[in-house]
Amino acid sequence: MITPPWFRWVRRAGLAVLAAAVLFPLYVMAVSSLKPLGDVEGPFTWWPSHLTVQPYADMWRTVPLADYFVNSLVVSVGAAAASVVVALFAAYAISRYRFAGRRTFLGAMLFTQILPGILFLLPLYLIYVNIHRRFGLQLFATRTGLVITYLTFSLPFAVWLLAGYLDSIPRELDEAAMVDGAGPLGVLLRVIVPVAAPGVAAVSVYTFMTAWGEVLFASVLTDEHTRTLAVGLRAYAGQSDVFWNQVMAASLLVSAPVVIGFLALQRFFAQGLTAGAVQ
Secondary structure (H helix, E strand, C coil): CCCCHHHHHHHHHHHHHHHHHHHHHHHHHHHHCCCCHHHHHCCCCCCCCCCCCHHHHHHHHHCCHHHHHHHHHHHHHHHHHHHHHHHHHHHHHHHHCCCCCHHHHHHHHHHHCCCCHHHHHHHHHHHHHHHHHHHCCCCCCCHHHHHHHHHHHHHHHHHHHHHHHHHCCCHHHHHHHHHCCCCHHHHHHHHHHHHCHHHHHHHHHHHHHHHHHCCHHHHHCCCCCCCCHHHHHHHHECCCCECHHHHHHHHHHHHHHHHHHHHHHHHHHHHHHHHCCCC
16 A cells, blocks of 8 residues: 555654654753753743753752662662563463463453552552561651552563563473473473563563653652652752752663663563564
């Protein structure tokens, strides 16, 4: 079927509008991060009248941004790694074994993604506090508690996605490995995991992005020592002033790891989502 010329122009115009809607805020952030604070607080100009990179140096001293960066990195990487490990074992069992309630289990996991996260905020807070009181295990205001929190949210989608991806891998590979003497664990680690690399990459990117930019739970379940970047950006707002140029500079820094990681793994991410989208 030949696409009419008018449709191609309409499509190009629509893509141009979408690109402008995405790039314009990024341009405002970049320009504002290169202005003195007085220029940012005044009328908006398309180009700085006094170009400066001082906000990029000041943003590290105004707030403990390096500590926030380390906290976010540890929590996001920990949540991504835990999600991949747990989801792989669960998805392998769902994909390769048939048991009663298999479809219901998958549907129930997806149903949890419909519920808003704020419903779980108070119960999780109370659970962490009571665990500390009864067993002495500190989960509130710790990186470990935040990793567990993000794991509970990302795991249902990760299991569903990997289960669909593993279903697309021929079972003959499992049988050939078992003929060579490999057990179920050996088949999973030596055969399935290398083949399922795109699905693993998709789960890793999804979990990392979710944990990196999450604000609600990080603002309640952390303190000044375990605060993440998404929450720490609020510290640039003082009682009398808001350091808008430093906020913009820090926001660009916060976005960089996610953008770089997504661009590096976008091929695997798209392949993993496509293969895992059909059950």
